[in-house]
Amino acid sequence: MPRLSRCLSGLAAGLLLAGAAALPAHAADKYPDRPIRMLVAFPAGGSADIVARMVTQKVSELSGYNFVVENRPGAGGNLAFDATATAPADGYTLLFSTPGIAINPSLYRKVEYKLTDFKPIALVGEAPLVLMVRPELPAHSMQELIKLSKQKPDAVRFASSGNGSSSHLAAEVLRSMSGLQYLHVPYKGGSAAITDMIGNRVDMTVLPISESMPYIRDNRLRALGQTGAQRSPIAPDLPTMAEGGVQGYSVTTWYMLLGPAKLPDAIATQLAQKFDQALKDPDLRKRLTNAGVSIINQGPAQTAVFLDKESAKWAKAIAASGTHIE
Numbered sequence: 001m002p003r004l005s006r007c008l009s010g011l012a013a014g015l016l017l018a019g020a021a022a023l024p025a026h027a028a029d030k031y032p033d034r035p036i037r038m039l040v041a042f043p044a045g046g047s048a049d050i051v052a053r054m055v056t057q058k059v060s061e062l063s064g065y066n067f068v069v070e071n072r073p074g075a076g077g078n079l080a081f082d083a084t085a086t087a088p089a090d091g092y093t094l095l096f097s098t099p100g101i102a103i104n105p106s107l108y109r110k111v112e113y114k115l116t117d118f119k120p121i122a123l124v125g126e127a128p129l130v131l132m133v134r135p136e137l138p139a140h141s142m143q144e145l146i147k148l149s150k151q152k153p154d155a156v157r158f159a160s161s162g163n164g165s166s167s168h169l170a171a172e173v174l175r176s177m178s179g180l181q182y183l184h185v186p187y188k189g190g191s192a193a194i195t196d197m198i199g200n201r202v203d204m205t206v207l208p209i210s211e212s213m214p215y216i217r218d219n220r221l222r223a224l225g226q227t228g229a230q231r232s233p234i235a236p237d238l239p240t241m242a243e244g245g246v247q248g249y250s251v252t253t254w255y256m257l258l259g260p261a262k263l264p265d266a267i268a269t270q271l272a273q274k275f276d277q278a279l280k281d282p283d284l285r286k287r288l289t290n291a292g293v294s295i296i297n298q299g300p301a302q303t304a305v306f307l308d309k310e311s312a313k314w315a316k317a318i319a320a321s322g323t324h325i326e
Contacts, residue, residue: 031091031267035066039084039095041077043189046161047127047208047291051255052096054287055124058278065274069096073188076104076164076325078111085117089262091271094121097256102310104164106318108325115311118258120303121268122275125293126254128228129170130212130238132221133204134197142178142224142244145204149181158182159193159202163325166253167193167206169314170227174206176321178246197221208253209235209292227251234292254310255293256303265300272299 038056042048049071056067072080077100087093095101101118104111131142137156139145149156160168163186174180182204187193190207197205198220205221209232215221216235225241226232229250241249257275259268278284279297288295298306318324 041080058284085113089260091267106315122257123298123303124255154183156182157202161190170251
């Protein structure tokens with residue numbers, strides 16, 4: 001009887017393990033059965049919000065999934081990042097992130113999350129930013145702006161879309177590589193920064209190309225350079241920073257889908273497949289390209305490698321610049 005008892009116990013344990021292993025796949029079979037909340041760490045109308053809505057709309061059209069985009073700005077993105085890291089790992093709270101998730105652990109002296117609190121799902125694409133100045137500022141090139149900035153303290157007031165944003169860090173890297181001087185004025189999103197640029201309350205901003213082009217085309221702001229390694233197809237006449245004399249400079253913003261770390265692999269794979277299908281759609285590809293986004297479209301494993309590399313790159317850049325936020 002003891003031997004029979006042990007056999008029955010072993011069989012029961014095996015059945016329990018098999019059942020547990022099958023749970024993620026079973027959950028994925030029924031997923032999603034309600035709307036999926038997609039957190040964006042910046043206000044409505046910014047590039048992350050625009051791209052998130054473009055992509056989730058196409059995924060919805062092709063798959064029937066129902067996404068609700070929720071803007072959760074604040075603390076350089078940390079509010080949205082923390083909310084995702086601590087959300088139930090059921091696939092109903094996801095994050096559509098820009099580089100802040102990789103930047104903030106090095107930029108802020110204390111953050112509540114670690115990169116290991118997230119499961120990378122898909123890397124959508126990347127886009128350059130554009131450095132713009134108000135038209136009245138007597139600087140028509142990067143070299144003229146650098147020279148002007150050194151004439152007196154706070155000669156150039158730089159409006160970013162927020163502490164820890166791609167906008168902020170792109171300028172910090174530029175400062176460390178070029179000697180550009182400025183007074184940093186962080187805003188809650190790019191729209192607020194542009195409003196004060198047009199009102200002549202600040203002198204310079206660096207924003208994603210999709211947010212910048214309308215103001216450049218109607219001459220409300222003057223572009224001095226774009227931050228990518230190559231010129232963007234939607235702004236072929238706008239030189240890169242390297243072409244403007246800052247050799248080796250290249251910074252882009254990117255767009256990534258993540259979930260909580262314990263999100264079942266089956267659900268992560270299912271989501272990645274739906275995003276892959278959407279990102280291969282000609283209509284979406286055209287719309288993203290017209291917004292200045294170069295489509296990357298990588299799955300979970302490649303996205304995880306990319307995120308780790310970005311974290312290491314920004315940790316090095318932030319240490320070199322000496323920039324930290326309490």
